[in-house]
Amino acid sequence: MNSKYLFTVTDQAFVTLGTNDSLRNHMTSRKLAILITSHVSSVMRTVLSAVFDEVIDVDEIDSNDLVHLALLKRPELGVTFTKLQCWTLTQYSKCVFMDADTLVLCNVDELFDREELSAAPDSGWPDCFNSGVFVFRPSLKTYSLLLQFANEHGSFDGGDQGLLNSFFNNWATTDIDKHLPFIYNLSSSAVYSYVPAFNHFGKDAKVVHFMGSAKPWNYQYNPRTTTVTERSSTPGPQNQLSFLVLWWKIYSASILPLLEKLKGTEGSESQREKIPTGNQQKVTSGRQSPDVTNSITELSIQLKPEEPSAEDERRKWEEGHIDYMGKDAFEHIKKKFDAFLQ
Structure with missing residues (x-):
């Protein structure tokens, strides 16, 4: 074992809003911290405490910016x-934030050599950074300024990425050292990237980001055949299947046994906490009970079923797959136009 992994840097941490055990598997020397809200049940809190060094309760903050979120067709963001x-x-001097839908493929502790705000360019608009992975320095002053900026200016996309890009507005032009290579935040889907480059450089990926609607928890996993299958009729990108299988293998090996153990040690029905489902997406692996299924996607922000991305919608229209009787009916399209014009 390399000696560099025999110690822990106690004042630096990877931070996330979801269950992500891939960092632990690659022997990071940094702490692992997770932010959770009151939506997370005691069962899931116990599991998270077994995975993360620090589980931190925070209040949920919602932009409530329906206009800008409608442009993305992502109201949940x-x-x-x-x-x-x-x-x-502020108990940490430097942190790396990673979204819940990221998958770490190797040790990435070198990210702590970067300064705030270091991030990879977004594949949709490279002069913006993608906020799925970024290096930052905790600071109550910065936090206060971010809230003030949000109140005064809002976010151009209604979510955190638009806000952070406006706040750190010199990222694109000031310091190239704050531009992380794309391999630290690689879109798992070629739909979101330059396909020849994905095929050429994809093997060097260090962090994969499941952007768009193809989240791992929206798939079914068969542990016997170690294969994933889609839950919808819309085909998913074939080139990301290996990443999806890897995500499920890590989840099945590290998280699912903890959930099942807790399920087996629960008391009577009156003592058992009912895990709220809300609009959460259910996931099945072929050997889970319904309550465990509901727990899978109960993260710090309740994950809701993904709306189809704009790219998915466009592709379905081009292929002639139009839901004339459902969401593509004239009255629904007219409502969208009316909302936009207002």
Whole structure:
């Protein structure tokens, strides 16, 4: 074992808003911290405490910016403002934030050599950084300024990424050292990237980001055949299947046994805490009970079913798959136009 992994840097941490055990598997020398809200049940809190060094309760913050969120067709992203509270973790001198839908493929402790705000360019608009992975320095002053900026200016996309790009508005031009290589925040889907480059450089990826609608928990996993299958009729990108399988293998090996153990040691029905489902997406692996299934996606912000991305919608229209009787009916389209014009 390399001696560099025999110690822990106690004043630095990876921070997330969801269950992500891939960092632990790659022997990071930094702490692991997770922010959770009151939506997380005691069962899931126990599991998270077994995975993370620090489980931190925070209040949910929602932008409530329905107009800008409608442009993305992602109304659920308003609660990503909760992420801003990572700047309150002043017990750490430097942190790396990672979204819940990221998968770490190797040790990435070198990210702590970077300064605030270091991030990779967004594949949709490279002069903006993608806020799924970024290096920052906790500071109550910065947190206060972020809240003030949010109140005065809002976010151009209604979520945390628009806000952070406006706040750190010199990222694109001031210091190239704050531009992380794309391999630290690689979109798992070629739909979001330059396909030849994905095929050429993808093997060097260090952190994969499941952007868009193809989240691992929206798939079914068969532990016997170690394969994933789609839950919808819309085909998913084939080139990300290996990443999806890896995510499920880590989840099945590290998280699912803890959930099942807790399930087996629960008391009577009157003592058992009912895990809220709300609009959460259910996931099945072929051997889970319903309550365990509901626990899978109960993270610090309640994950809701993904709306199809704009790219998915466009592709379905081009292929002639139009839901004339459902969401693509004339009255629904007219409502969208009316809302936009207002």
